[in-house]
Amino acid sequence: MKDTKIGYQTIGCSVTSCRYNKEGTNCDLNRIEVKPMNNYDGSHSGDPAEESLCGSYCKI
Numbered sequence: 001m002k003d004t005k006i007g008y009q010t011i012g013c014s015v016t017s018c019r020y021n022k023e024g025t026n027c028d029l030n031r032i033e034v035k036p037m038n039n040y041d042g043s044h045s046g047d048p049a050e051e052s053l054c055g056s057y058c059k060i
């Protein structure tokens with residue numbers, strides 16, 4: 001099944017320490033990569049703070 005959301009989503013973000021954050025509410029990038037804290041496989045803890053981080057973050 002084809003993903004029809006590619007290119008149509010917007011990314012809301014309040015991480016103001018990131019250079020891609022726009023006005024404290026949105027991400028300026030067209031695409032981000034969400035990654036688990038422990039590289040590729042994650043810890044499978046179910047804790048959002050460990051399992052789902054923005055891998056496109058870049059410090060200002």
Ligand code: SF4
Nearest residue numbers: 013018020021027054
């Ligand atoms: S790259 Fe990630 S952390 Fe940075 S503004 Fe975009 S969504 Fe937020």
